[in-house]
Amino acid sequence: MPVNTKAVGKTYEPTLYAVGREKIKEYARAVGETNPIHLDHLAARAAGYADVVAPPMFAVVYSAPSVGPPIFDPDIELNFAMMVHGGQEFEWGPLVVAGDEIVTTASVKDISEKDGRGYYVFESVSTNQRGEQVCRGTWTNIVRGV
Amino acid sequence: MALSDLSVGAQIPEVRVTPDKYLTARYAGASGDFNPIHIDEDFARAVGLPGRILHGLWTMAQVARAQTDAAGGPEHLKRLSVQFRGMGVPEQEVIVSGTVRESADGRVTIDTVAEQDGKQIIRNAEAVLAL
Numbered sequence: 001m002p003v004n005t006k007a008v009g010k011t012y013e014p015t016l017y018a019v020g021r022e023k024i025k026e027y028a029r030a031v032g033e034t035n036p037i038h039l040d041h042l043a044a045r046a047a048g049y050a051d052v053v054a055p056p057m058f059a060v061v062y063s064a065p066s067v068g069p070p071i072f073d074p075d076i077e078l079n080f081a082m083m084v085h086g087g088q089e090f091e092w093g094p095l096v097v098a099g100d101e102i103v104t105t106a107s108v109k110d111i112s113e114k115d116g117r118g119y120y121v122f123e124s125v126s127t128n129q130r131g132e133q134v135c136r137g138t139w140t141n142i143v144r145g146v
Numbered sequence: 147m148a149l150s151d152l153s154v155g156a157q158i159p160e161v162r163v164t165p166d167k168y169l170t171a172r173y174a175g176a177s178g179d180f181n182p183i184h185i186d187e188d189f190a191r192a193v194g195l196p197g198r199i200l201h202g203l204w205t206m207a208q209v210a211r212a213q214t215d216a217a218g219g220p221e222h223l224k225r226l227s228v229q230f231r232g233m234g235v236p237e238q239e240v241i242v243s244g245t246v247r248e249s250a251d252g253r254v255t256i257d258t259v260a261e262q263d264g265k266q267i268i269r270n271a272e273a274v275l276a277l
Binding site: 023026027029030031032033035037038053054055056057060061064065084085086087088089090091092095138 | 169172175177178179203204206207208210211214215219220221223224226229
């Protein structure tokens with residue numbers, strides 16, 4: 001069965017994420033960060049930031065909710081049970097700090113098939129409350145047995 | 147390690163970390179990814195896995211940390227792309243290593259991987275640092 005490519009280019013409703021200080025600290029501890037600017041707001045302020053700084057990979061926390069709708073979009077017919085996360089890319093702009101509000105818009109970048117596997121590539125673009133692009137994510141999901 | 151030490155061919159300091167038994171539960175809470183293959187031993191086995199597996203994005207965060215630690219802060223990491231292969235498991239050491247491939251115009255490109263038990267669980271990863 002060929003993959004359904006009609007949704008390529010489709011864009012979804014933006015998601016909004018309000019970045020909290022304790023959430024950044026919880027995330028930083030879970031991934032083993034030791035840099036105090038991620039863990040202590042006073043250290044972050046002493047380093048010139050408004051509040052604790054999100055580690056770059058915190059992008060997962062504020063942008064992942066945006067890629068839920070494409071994964072479950074009936075226009076795409078992605079077989080979630082057979083899906084694996086094949087690859088991930090993030091490109092970062094200015095750092096995110098506690099207190100920021102991040103809006104993320106997801107779109108379908110590409111859908112293709114090779115050797116019986118479907119490749120579903122979604123893009124997320126995240127901007128902060130000043131309109132600066134803080135992160136662009138490229139999410140490659142592979143579905144076996146399409 | 148100073149940024150000026152990131153010359154072509156140089157290796158970044160390794161990150162070695164052993165995720166403890168409960169790490170996947172803490173990361174699930176921290177990240178919002180509660181897929182049961184990461185937190186439920188019985189479920190993971192029922193779908194043919196050896197047991198609970200690590201979140202790929204946690205492992206990617208270790209790769210990111212190796213770059214930001216080498217560069218001296220998160221502001222230097224501009225891009226990171228990875229391929230996930232195989233699966234990581236709790237209670238076994240994960241080792242991130244990397245080698246500078248290119249350095250031009252204040253940007254350094256690093257080839258980096260994460261291994262566990264001799265197998266690459268993140269491969270073909272590329273990081274770009276701005277100096």
